[in-house]
Amino acid sequence: MPDLRWEEVKNFFDADLMGSLPDVWVEGASAGDWQAVFDLVRTSGWSWEYRVGEVITALPTRGADPRC
Template sequence: MPDLRWEEAKNFFDADLMGSLPDVWVEGASRRDWQAVFDLVRTSGWSWEYRVGEVITALPRTAWC
C-alpha cells in the first residue's frame, strides 16, 4: 500500500483516542501467510513497534501461529 499515509491512519492506532486494538482472527490465514506479513514488515522500511503486553520487543523471526 504505497499510497497509504501514516498521517491519514495514525489516529486509528492511538490508544488514547481509540482505546486498545481488539484481538482479531483472520479466517483462513496460515502460518505461511503470517510469515509473509512479518517478512514484509521487516523489508518495507515502514516504522513499526512490536509489544508483548507493555514490553517493546523484537518482531519474532518466525510466525508461530
C-alpha cells in the first residue's frame, strides 16, 4: 500500500482512542519483518501482551522464532 498515508490511519493505533490493537495474521511476512515489529514494540514504550494460543509468554527475541 504505497499510497497509505499515516495521517489517514494514525487514529487506529491510538491506544487511548481505540484500545489495544486486534490480533492479526500477516500473510507472507518474513522473519525480518517480524524482527522489525518486535524491535519497535520493545523500544516504543508501548504496553503489550504476547500470546501463543491462550498462554501469555515473553515476546520472542528473534523474528525467526518458530512461535511466530
